[in-house]
Amino acid sequence: MKKLLITLLASAGIMSAAQAEYTFIVPQKPGGGTSVWTAVVATQLEKFLGEKIVIRHLPGANDIPGFNKFHKELRFDDKTVMISHGGNGESYLVDSVDYDYYQYDPIAMMNLTIVSAHQTGFDPAVGEIKFAAGSGTDPDMMSQILMINGPGLTTARAKEIFANNYRYVKGMNSGDRRLAYQRGELNVTRESTAAYTKHYEGKDFSQVWYSHGVFNLKTGQVEADPNYPGKSFSEVFKAKWGVAPAGEFYDAYILLRNFRDVMQKALWVNKGNPNTDQLREAFRKMAADPEAMAAIYKDTGKYEWIIGKDMVTALDMLRGQIKPNTLRNLVDFLQATSKPAVFKENLIK
Amino acid sequence: MEYALFLLLGVAYGFVVGLIPVAGATTGLIAIYSFVGYFHNPYMLVVFTTAVVVTSSIGDSFCSVVMNIPGAGGAAATMLDGFPMAQRGEAARALSASISTSWVNGLIWGLLVFLFLPYYSKIVLGFGVREMFTFLLFSVTCVVFISSRYWFRGLIALALGIFVGLVGLDPNTAAPRFTGGLEYLGDGIQMIPVMAGVLAFPELLSAYRMHVQRIYLDNTAIKSQLLQGIKDSWQYKWDGLRGGFIGGFIGLIPGIGGAIADWFAYSQTIAFNKTEEFGKGNVRGVIGCEGANNAQKATSYVPTVLFGVPGAPFEVIIMGLFMYVGLEMGTPSVLADQVFFDHLLSSYLWSLFIILPVSYMFIKYAVKITNVPFQYYFWLILASLVWSSTQYTGMLEDYLMLAACAIVGLLLKYLKFSRISFLIGFILSARVESSYMQFTGLYEWHELLTNTVPLLLLIATGIAMVYGVFFNKAKIDFV
Numbered sequence: 025m026k027k028l029l030i031t032l033l034a035s036a037g038i039m040s041a042a043q044a045e046y047t048f049i050v051p052q053k054p055g056g057g058t059s060v061w062t063a064v065v066a067t068q069l070e071k072f073l074g075e076k077i078v079i080r081h082l083p084g085a086n087d088i089p090g091f092n093k094f095h096k097e098l099r100f101d102d103k104t105v106m107i108s109h110g111g112n113g114e115s116y117l118v119d120s121v122d123y124d125y126y127q128y129d130p131i132a133m134m135n136l137t138i139v140s141a142h143q144t145g146f147d148p149a150v151g152e153i154k155f156a157a158g159s160g161t162d163p164d165m166m167s168q169i170l171m172i173n174g175p176g177l178t179t180a181r182a183k184e185i186f187a188n189n190y191r192y193v194k195g196m197n198s199g200d201r202r203l204a205y206q207r208g209e210l211n212v213t214r215e216s217t218a219a220y221t222k223h224y225e226g227k228d229f230s231q232v233w234y235s236h237g238v239f240n241l242k243t244g245q246v247e248a249d250p251n252y253p254g255k256s257f258s259e260v261f262k263a264k265w266g267v268a269p270a271g272e273f274y275d276a277y278i279l280l281r282n283f284r285d286v287m288q289k290a291l292w293v294n295k296g297n298p299n300t301d302q303l304r305e306a307f308r309k310m311a312a313d314p315e316a317m318a319a320i321y322k323d324t325g326k327y328e329w330i331i332g333k334d335m336v337t338a339l340d341m342l343r344g345q346i347k348p349n350t351l352r353n354l355v356d357f358l359q360a361t362s363k364p365a366v367f368k369e370n371l372i373k
Numbered sequence: 374m375e376y377a378l379f380l381l382l383g384v385a386y387g388f389v390v391g392l393i394p395v396a397g398a399t400t401g402l403i404a405i406y407s408f409v410g411y412f413h414n415p416y417m418l419v420v421f422t423t424a425v426v427v428t429s430s431i432g433d434s435f436c437s438v439v440m441n442i443p444g445a446g447g448a449a450a451t452m453l454d455g456f457p458m459a460q461r462g463e464a465a466r467a468l469s470a471s472i473s474t475s476w477v478n479g480l481i482w483g484l485l486v487f488l489f490l491p492y493y494s495k496i497v498l499g500f501g502v503r504e505m506f507t508f509l510l511f512s513v514t515c516v517v518f519i520s521s522r523y524w525f526r527g528l529i530a531l532a533l534g535i536f537v538g539l540v541g542l543d544p545n546t547a548a549p550r551f552t553g554g555l556e557y558l559g560d561g562i563q564m565i566p567v568m569a570g571v572l573a574f575p576e577l578l579s580a581y582r583m584h585v586q587r588i589y590l591d592n593t594a595i596k597s598q599l600l601q602g603i604k605d606s607w608q609y610k611w612d613g614l615r616g617g618f619i620g621g622f623i624g625l626i627p628g629i630g631g632a633i634a635d636w637f638a639y640s641q642t643i644a645f646n647k648t649e650e651f652g653k654g655n656v657r658g659v660i661g662c663e664g665a666n667n668a669q670k671a672t673s674y675v676p677t678v679l680f681g682v683p684g685a686p687f688e689v690i691i692m693g694l695f696m697y698v699g700l701e702m703g704t705p706s707v708l709a710d711q712v713f714f715d716h717l718l719s720s721y722l723w724s725l726f727i728i729l730p731v732s733y734m735f736i737k738y739a740v741k742i743t744n745v746p747f748q749y750y751f752w753l754i755l756a757s758l759v760w761s762s763t764q765y766t767g768m769l770e771d772y773l774m775l776a777a778c779a780i781v782g783l784l785l786k787y788l789k790f791s792r793i794s795f796l797i798g799f800i801l802s803a804r805v806e807s808s809y810m811q812f813t814g815l816y817e818w819h820e821l822l823t824n825t826v827p828l829l830l831l832i833a834t835g836i837a838m839v840y841g842v843f844f845n846k847a848k849i850d851f852v
Contacts (some may be wrong), residue, residue: 085559
């Protein structure tokens, strides 16, 4: 009863989040994908952490302000944990943001991927692609342009294709996108693995085109998606063009894709936070518990958790991929799609 | 036992949320996030949230009629005729008519929705980008041109509302727009402080300063008015049913939301009753918009459940809550889950049947508020407006935003610019813009003229405009 009362008071804003045991900062409104993901994970994690978790939403444009606020002030509280998502990873590369992953201790992250699908009977190589633009969809758009134009694609050529032979339909949220795809107004779509399975698996009108693949922590390469054998981007590309994908535009795509997907869902605390080990240990225990993981996989799809120091390795690998020309090409291309991308020299090691 | 407990808790909580000025179902549902972990049985969450949605929709009429403060966005239209009725001593009649109409339409559309849910998929799928774009044009035109006496000032207010609604992130370039460099505005200006500041606060201030002649209503008078309200609902049933049809249809279309349904229904009530005067206490004005209220809530479950696409803002929260307990809307597992549908339908109907006598009984106490000097509860309402408006981040910026909206509201009221047109522009701006971008991204303009539904909607828009400017005599002065 007491616990219920405390929760009710917290919901009414009477009790501040600072009084809670742990506060997880979500940079978006309640009901968003990361918000729901956090709630699902926090419920399981509480059992292994032994302390209560309160979720605080700090929404804002492109989900950036909440993360910036964490960077500027909230991270100095030892009981505050930041939850970031793939869109934050993309913004880190090409938007003006305050936050910097390399100033935090990583706790854990889920190494996810995204699936591209098209209408059954539609040949993306022949017809004009109609695809919805949205948060985190730039890597999908870039990979589609690569897939239909083959190896050695330059950034300049990709810009021409985008301008003349591609419909990147703006103004659609995920709900609009799903309905427009079902109606046939869009002929290509993208979803997380779990969402694709839930919404389209077994439906006659849609077929998986390719999965972006999964980042291998040991090799630093993007490899086959265990959920879609034989359907990874590189496999489908090679089957179509006879050679593995390569070239400057491919490198730009891979850079963006990795910052989005490898850190699709990640947790951070300030560097030197005394609770880092406790949090990582709780995650390890949770990841080893089949019941807890089954509850999480139900909503997220079955993907690997990267915990603690392994995550530092992954971050270093990602950072090593930021080459001046690759980043310049990426920014150059995104600017041509009307995105206010900026070239951030400080990201280059 | 568990079912009854969650149902009653949901009914009680929803009714209280409905009574809180400008809070509405969405705010009430957001608060549930904090204790969603206590719903170990996911179907009990379905029962609880459904009860909250149904009862908050009925509860929000009380604020509108008795205090002239909207209980939620949709209930704002009820104020226009409901509050003048209360001022001349007919609060119980207005409330009874409002509750009865809302309840009947909730029952009709609830049964239509939950009994035949799978059959609506064709309507939702048939209403594409072109249809949505032209429908938005039509509905905004009706509200501005048919209803407002000062249609030109209404247009300016609409444009101003659209401008304020465009503050935030430019969906075309993903760059901040009209934010003045303020990070707080990056996600746009939030709905609740605008509702509270622009619409509610000026009314609150007017009521505080107003010396209203107090009309004492004894129990006999209240009972008589209650019966009269029920009779009114029957006598003007076509106004209520028309409102229900409009609300029901708008609920089916994802993303438009409840407020426009009520205002659109209100504008049609005026258009269909040309010889009558509205805005000064006409019970048909109350009945017309309240018909849309619960009907829209019921049908907005259709795109939510069938496609996982929220039919109204509160459905975004519902979807998130359901996902938390493992019920993901629009997925085959939920669509095949008969237990889910049984709980949805039964809790919807039980909530309706429980809330009707509760609401009728509550009228007796609610009308007594009209006998209490407003100064006594001014601070309580002000506190609830502030609370609702500061749930976004809870930081100083929320309070400043509310203050800025209140100043805009007072200016609009003083200069006689329709605050309703402003609000409709604000609420629909994002949808109009995204609809325009979707349309231009997928189609050419001439395709509006070669497809039946968009063409008919364009013709209807033109007719509404011409009729509103040159022929409509039944206009009111919007607040």
